[in-house]
Amino acid sequence: MKIRPALISWLQAGPLAAILILFFGIPVLVVVVVSFFDFDHSDIVPTFILDNYQDIFTSEVTWRLYLSSLKFAAIVWAITLVLGFTLANYLVFHIRSLLLKIGLFLLCSVPFWTSTIIRMISWIPFLGRNGLFNTMLIDAHIIDKPLDFLLFSDFAVVVAYVHLFTLFMMVPIFNSMARIDARLIEAAKDAGASRWTILREIVLPLCKSGIALGSIFVVTQVMGDFFVVKVMSGGQSASVVSALQNEIAALQYPPAAASAVVLVIVVMMMVAGILRVVDVRKELAS
C-alpha cells in the first residue's frame, strides 16, 4: 500500500503542529481577544473596545519604547553578526583538529548553563563605579575618576546582550560554514581570489541561511527582552516588553495584551523582512 506523500508529511509535522496549536495558537487567540477587553483593577471586562490600541498608537511613549528597542536590536545585531561570523570562521576554517574544535565550542557554551539572572548580575561587580574594571584602570593610572557610563547605562545593556546572544548567532553560522565544501575554497584560491574575496564571494553567500537564523534569534530575543534592559540600565532605559511587564505586574492584562499583539506584528514584519532577503525555507529545502 502506498501512502500519499502529503499525508506522510502531515504525520511527520503533526506532533509539532499539535503542540504549537495547543500551547501557542489557542493561548494567543485568547490574548488577542483579551486585547479588546476593558478592565478595572484586575477585573477583565468582556466587551469590545479599541481603547487599548488607541492608547498605544496615540501615546508618545510607544514610539520612544520602540525606538529604544529597535536601537538595541540594531546595535546588538550588528555586533553579534560580526563577532559570530568571525568566531565561526575561525573555528571552521582555522582550527584543523576536530577535537579542539568541539572543545573550543563547548568552552564557549559553558557560561550559558549558568542562570541568566546570575550572569547578568555578574557584570555589576565588574563594571561598577568601584568595580574591578574601574579599579584596574585607576590603579594603572589610565583614569583618575571612575567611569560611570560602564554600568547602569545603554552601554551596559549592549554589553550584556552581546554576552548573552553572540553564541546564538555563532552556532547557526558555524553550522552552515561547516557544510561549505572545502574544494570550493580551494577552487577560489586557484582562481587567484584573496582571503577577503573568498570570504565575501564564497563564504558569506553560502552562510546566508545561518546568518538569517542567527539574526532571527538575536532580533526576536532583544525585541522580547525586559529583564536585561531593566537590570543593566539600572532602570534608566526601557524596552517595549519592560513596559508591558509593568502592565502585567499591575495586572492590567488587556492593555498588556494589546501591546503584545502590536509587538508581535512588528517583530513578525522584521522576521519576514529577514526571510525575504534569505528565504530560509527555500534555501534549505532545495
Place this chain on the structure above:
Amino acid sequence: MRNNDAGDNEGRAKKGAITRRSVMKAAAIGAGAAIGSGAVSGFPTIWAQNIKDVTLVHIGGSYACIKEIGDQAGKDLGFKIEMQVVDPSTQLSRALTQPKSFDINNIDNSSVVYLVGKNVLKPIPVKDYKLWDKTVPIFTTGKFPDGRPIPTQGLSPIKTGFWTGPDAKKLADKPTDFLTMIPSLFNADTLGIRPDLVGGRDKVTSWGDLISPKYHGKAALVDYAPVGIIDAAMALEATGQVTYVDKGNMTKAEIDKTVKAMEDLKKSGHFRSFWSNFDQSVNLMASGEVVIQSMWSPAVTAVRSRGIDCYFAPLKEGYRGWSNGIAPMAHLSGLREDCAMEYLNWYNSGWQGGFIAKQGYYTPVPETARNFMTADEWNYWYEGKPAAVDIKDPYGNLMEKKGAVRDGGSLWEREGHVAVWNTVMDEDRYLTRRWNDFVSS
C-alpha cells in the same frame, strides 16, 4: 462531592474539630493569660486520623514566607506547610489565573483590591480568629494605641481589612465581622542612607533629601510604580514642588506633575539607578554607587551585616507604612479548610512573631511574640532601647553589636509616625502608563 470515603472522613473530622475548638474557646475565655504565658500552646486542635496527609501550600514574598516558620507550624499542628517563595506580581497573577495552585495567600494588604470580587479568597469570620482582641488597634479599630486615628492616605489596614459580608464581594470601609485576611506583619519604611558617605546620620532628615542636588548621581528609587510614586511624592511634597490632596490616591493631574518633575530629575542624571529587587538595592548601597535611596528594612540590615554603615533614616515627614496578611484560598473545604483556619490561628500565636521580629518586622500581636523573644531582644526590637547584648538574626548570625539602637526607635515611635500607606490608586492604569513614560524618558 461527599459520597466517597475521603468525604466521610472529612465530615467526621469536621465534627471532631468543632467539638475540640469549642472546648478551646472556652478555655481561652477562661484563661487568656495562660495562652499569653506561652506555657500552653494549645495545638494541635484537630485530631483527625488523616491529618498528617494534609499539605497546605503557603505562597508569598521571601521576607515573610520562611521555611522555618512552615516547619515549626508542621511540628505544632501535625500537618505539613509547604512554603513557596514567589515574586509579588507572579503571586497575584497566580492568585487570579491559578487560584487552586496554592492554599494560603500571603500578600501585601494593598494587593487585596486586585482580588475583590474574584471569589479567590475565603472570608474569615472574626469569631473564628482567636487573637483578634490582642491585635494592635491599627488593624482592629483604625487607631493608634494613643487614640489618634491612623492616617488615611493610601490603603490603610482598615480600608482593606474587611469584607462587607460573608459573600466577600466588596471591601468595607470600616470594621465588620469578616476579615479579608489575618494581619501577619507590618512595618514602616523610609529612606536608606550611607552615613559615612553623606557626612553623618543627622545629615538626612527629610524626604526632600532624596532629590537634593547634594546627592546628584548618587540617588536611587525603587522601580515599582505603586511604591516608587509614593516615595517620589513624599520627596516632592517635602520640597514644596508639588502638593497633594491624597498622596495615596492621586488625581491624574497630580500623577502628571509628579512624573514630570521626576523626568526632569532623571534627565539631569540625578538618579544613578532604579532597582527592582532586594539584591539590587543591597548592592547599590554596599558598593557605594548610591548613598540615598528607597529601601526595605532587611536590605538596610543586609548592608549593615557586611560591616558597612547603613541607616534607615527617620524623617520628619513620617514613614510609608505597610502591612501584610495571610488568607485562605476560596477553594479550600472540609478538613483542609479546618487545617487552614488552624494554621491562621497558630500563625500569630507567637513563634512566627518572635522569628520575624529578629528580622526587623513587627507582628500585629506583639504580646504573643514576646514569649518567644528574650527580654533583651524585645527591648531592642520593640522598645527601641540600646542593645544590652549582641543582637543576632533568627539563624544566629550577628546583626548588631551590643549598644546599638534601632533606627527610628520603638514600635510606636516608628509606626506612630506613618504618613501614608502602600497603595493601589484608582488611577492605577494611568499611573502605570505614566510610570512607563518616566522609565523610558
Place this chain on the structure above:
Amino acid sequence: MHNTVTAGRPWTFHALTLCFVVFLAFLYGPMVVIYVLSFQGTEGGLTFPLRGFSTHWFHELIVNGRSGDIAGTFTRSVELAAVVSVLTVVMSIAAGLGFRRRFRGAGFLFYIAIASLVMPGLFVGLGISLVFQLLGWQTDWRVSGLGAQLTWTLPFGLLVMFAVIGRFNRSYEEAASDLGATAWQRTREVTLPILLPGIIGVALFGFTLSYDEFARTVLTAGSQNTLPLEIWAMTTNVTSPALYAVGTATTLVSFTVIGAALGSIALIQRRRSRHAASSPASVPATAMAATDPARSPAMTTQTKDGSIELVAVTKTYTQGAPPAVAELDLRVGHGAYCCLLGPSGCGKTTILRMIAGHEFPTSGDVLIGNRNVTLLPPVERGTAMMFQSYALFPHRSVIDNVAFALKIRGIGRDQRYATARELLEKVRLEAFANRLPSELSGGQQQRVALARALITNPRVLLLDEPLSALDEFLRLRMRGELRRIQRELGITFVHVTHTQLEATAVADVVVVMDQGRIEQAASPREIYLSPRNAYVARFIGGQNVMSGAVERVGEGRATLLTGTGGRIDVPLDGASVVPGEMLFASLRRDRIAVRRPATGEGRRDLLNSVAGEVHTIENQGSYVKITIDLGDGEEFVANVLDEDYFIDPIDIGDRAVATWTAGNMRLLDDRSAARSTAIRQPSAVSV
C-alpha cells in the same frame, strides 16, 4: 591553548586567535569575578580587593538550604530541560523531514512556528495560564510548563533541522532503500546518524534554552518552582554572594556534565575503533565459498531474469510543463549492457530512477523480468543503483558500507563481513576495509559504491554517470573494469552517460536520447554505421550531416543540390522521395579523401565532393582531423589516415577538395525541415 606558533600560518590566523581569546575573556571575565566573589567573607561590599575568604555562602546554600531550595529546583529544571530537549529533537526531526515535501498548510505551519518564536515569553505563559484557567485545569511544570518551553524550542529545532536536512543528500536514503532497508531501518541506520551533528545541536540548544527559561515558566510552572524561578525569588531576599555561590555551583555541575559527556564519547570511540581493528581481517576460504554473493541464501528469492521493459512511460514533474519523459517504449534484454546516452536534461536519469523505483511514472509501466514493478519499492525490484556521487554513507567504514544491505537483512557480522570482503577483493579494495569513505580517492570510492551495489546480488545494476567524477586515466580503466564485471556477473547493466565514447566503448545497446524521447536504440556499431537522424549522427560523432533539395531520383539513389551549390548522391535504400524535397544525409568522416584542388579546377564542386578553405588541422596520432569551411555554417570534417595526409601535408588556409563515394552516404529520417533543425518523431524501438 592554541599559542603554539605553527610555521606557515598566515597572520590572519593569529589575528583571529587573538579575537577568539578576547571573546573568551569577555565571556568568562565577569563569570570569573563571581566565582571569586562567591568565596568572599560576609563582610564588605562587592568591591575589590576582597575582604577575607570563606565558604559561608556555599554553606548557607547547600548545608542550610536557607537561600532557597536550590537542589530540588535544580533537579526539576534539569528534568524539564531534558524532556524538552528530547521532545524538541524528536518532533523537529520528524517535522523537518515532513517539510521536505510541499504539502497543504506547510506555509501556515511555518509562520505559526515563527510567530511562536517571536511572541514575548511572558505572554505565551500568560496565555497558557488563562487557557488552563478557562478549562479548569491546574498548571503544572510537567504539562503547561513543558508546553510553554516547547513553544520556542520547537521553532528553533525546526529551523536548525531545515538547515541540516536541507543539505542532506537524498541519494543516501535512496541508496539505503536500494539495499533493502525499510523506512524505519533507513531512518535508523542512515538518516539519523548522518543528521547526528544537527540532532546534537538541537538537543543542546533545547536544553540550554529551556533549562534557564524564566518568562514562559513563571505563570505555567504551577505550584512548584524551577531553578530560574527560585533564583528570581531569591533575588528578593538574599544578597549577591549567595547568588554567586549558586552560579559557581551550577558552573561546576556544567563542567562536570560536559566532562563526563566528552569522556564517555571518547571512551565509546576508542572501544569502537578497537572493535573495528579486531574484526576478522581474513576469512577462511571455506567461509568465503559459502558466502559467495551469487549463492548467498538471502539473495535467492529473486528470479534471475534481468530484462527490462518500459511501456509508454511518461513522467511529468510539473503540471503543464513539458514532460521529462514522454510516451517512451524501451526493451533491454537480460544480461545486456545498455547505455542511456544524451545531453543533460534529456531524461536519461529520470528513466534510470524510474527503473530503480526512486521515481514513479506519471503513466505507463515498468517491467523487470516480465513482472510489472511500476509501483514496487526499490528493494523488491532486484535492482541496485550506483549513484553519481556514490552516496557512500560518510559515517560508516568501507566494509560497513559494503555490508550494509546484509546488515539490513539481519545477517550476522562475521558472515556479512566475509561476503563484503570478497566483494572488496573483486574491486581490489580489501586493504581499505576499515577506512572511512572520505579517506579514499575518487576511483576507490567508486569501486566501493560498486561493491556495495553488488552485494544484494541484483539482476539489474543501474549506474548513474558512474565515471563522471573520475580523471581521464581512471575513467578509461574503470570503464573496462565495469564491462569485465558485467560480463562476469551476467546481469543487466543500465548505465547513464553523456559521453558517446564511454557508451560505445562498453555497451551492447546504446540508447540515444533527446528531450525525453529515444532517438535511436541500437548496438554501437549500428548506430555508428547508420544513425537514424541528424541528431543522432551529430551526437554520436564521426559523421558529417549534409542536406539538400532532391534534384533527381533514379537507380535507387537521389541527387541532392546542397546550399553551397554542390551535388551529392544519396542511396535511398527503398525510401521514396519526391523531387524538391529537402533531405538529410550523413557521411562517415573516415571515408573521405582530401586533396589539393587540381589546377584549373573551379570553385564549383564536382559530384560527391566539396571544396573550401582548411579551417583547422588536428593530428590525432593514427589519423589527422581536417576541418573544411564550406561557407554554409555546417561543420565539415574529414579524418584522413596519417600516412595519406603526410604524403602532401595540406595546411590551414589552403584550399582543399574532399571527395567520397556515394555508398558511404546514409539517408537520415529528417526531411523537409529547415536546415539544422531535426524533426523528431516518437520512436518505438525494439532491440
